[in-house]
Amino acid sequence: MLSRALDDGLNCIHFHKVKQEELCILLRGYHTPEELYALLHYVVGYSAHFKDFVYEYYKGICNVQDFASLANMSVRSFQRKFKAEFKRPAHEWLQERRAERVLHDLRNTNKTFAEIATDHGFSASSYLITFCKRYFGQTPMNLRTHSEAFSPDFSRRSNASSPRRRSEKPSETSANAKNLPKRRAASRTKASENR
Template sequence: MDDVKTLSFKDHKSCIYYTAKEKNGFRKQTLTENESIEFHKEDCNLFLFAMDGDLIISDSENRMQLSAGTMSLCTSGDASICITSLNRAELLILKFKNLESLVLEYMLQKCTNEIVERAFTQTRIIEEMHRFLFSVDDYIRADIYCQHLHDLKIEEFFRLMAIFYPEESYTSFLAPLRTSNRMFRHQVLSNFHPLINVIELAEKCNMSVRNFSRRFTEEFGVSPGKWIADKRDGQILQSLSFHDAEMNAISEKFGFASSSHFTNYCKKKFNDTPNGLHQKLRSFFTPLDGKTSYYTDKKFNSFCLRPIKI
């Protein structure tokens, strides 16, 4: 533990779609006896496959031994983990940031047991999975880091687990990933701002637009485009309800090209001008401190053309 190294991965550009540090993909690490490596997870989930030797995996609160022939899932949590070899060891590492696999989603739906917050889970590597990992190792030895190929291998990994592992085995192993559903909602809410669009929000959540839209609709019950529009309209109305509301400042905040553009938008959306809305909304909102407001759902939504969620 005295000589801790930082694990850094080379960006092998075997094609224009090479796997980079921020993307999903497999890597290999060989450790000498008593060698320690600090791995910065960067909000990623890690699958660790012990191909040879014995290792200790630890974070600030948890510690687990990983022996040859076993694999571990380390869910995103602490910013880094420490990997220490007890003897010479070989380790394959799969960094997995987003959950876009349809097979994985199906498998997670099978996880009906109560979620237990665990940093690490562990299961054995069966023969069929060993053969798969040897093929991955062959690609790495050949310096093949094509992102498309790695994405296919990730999908193959989950398919093999669903086929060859008993349901009770893989559900126990993958159960901590279910907490990522909570993380998805948190990512959406924390990255939202009035000027963002669906493409930008998908990028913030590290997902393709197609998979983001599908996942979003499942989680929020509405398309991301409509949710963003409703959220933005709700914030506009909230801003207009403030006692010290300034129309020009609100217009700029929400990205309108001019005050007349803002006025036309309000007329179309809410059947009134910004100033008219300001006067009406003050009767629906109760000031908390002169600047911040809260509202009564029934009265406020009956005022709007359609319900607005703020």
């Protein structure tokens, strides 16, 4: 199609820009960040040694301390270097990669939850369940059975959309805040009746 368009005289900068954007969309849609890095790291020109190291070993590592130790760096130095290269904190990046791999195994394999938990560094299936509830808001069983209904966007996660803790339930918090004046009024009424 591109050669036909060029033969027809569509050799303008706008056409090339659209095709370049189309290529980027297709690459991002069909390849993981690791695959894209392996394909393009010579063109991009970042510190290849550190990134190569991270992409080579991250699957076997569950926390930043182990990663720093493997790199023969202090934790603080590793975190600084990681943030400079990847533009995000190491812990957050590792958790997202772990979540991607867990989700992939839940959707695309017949492994038991215990096998998936072991493969991804959880000491028990219950920790896998807790991880999925915190990270995806669903149990592993729901993620496996309703895989087409849930599609996380790891590339756009921010601190605001990071996994919620049990104490951070917005529906309960906002409901309690709305009912607070009513509860106060009710307790005053009860107190005055008891006098």
